[in-house]
Amino acid sequence: MSNQENEVREGVKSRVSRREFLKAGAAVAVAVGLGDALTRVVHLGDGVVAFAGSEGSVVVDTLQCAGCMSCMLACSLGHSGVEDLSRANIRIAQESFQAYPDDIASQVRGRCDLCEDTPYWNEQGGPGGKQACVEVCPMRAVQFVPA
Secondary structure (H helix, E strand, O other): OOOHHHHHHHHOOOHHHHHHHHHHHHHHHHHHHHHHHHOOOEEEEOOEEOOOOOOEEEOOOOOOOOOOHHHHHHHHHHHHHOOHHHHHHEEEOOOOOOOOOEEEEEEOOOOOOOOOOOOOOOOOOOOOOOOOHHHHHHOOOEEEEOO
16 A cells, blocks of 8 residues: 555544444443343332342253254244244254364353243243253253252
């Protein structure tokens, strides 16, 4: 690049710098996280507000998981009545560039209700009941862990 082109380039300011872009992206991520957390607020009266405590969580043992995605299909079917992987609250992904035991990654969304309010699940869900993803896993890699 010649000096003349370099001077012209320095004189032009980009609309958004990388730093500003990253700061704005982080602010949006925090706002989304707070919005999700505020949906779980419990009002106790007299101006007292508290967050609902966790009653347990769904855990995936990636060493036992075969990557069949049955848990994802059961989750979406129980909540929406459709077997659609994009609607599942649990995510299982096979990473083809990794070797065993690092070839399977899992993630559970923050909105997993442990099948408590599932219109298409004919079992009693919630912390004391059954979870669709736990029940259908052929490898027993998905487990409910009480808090």
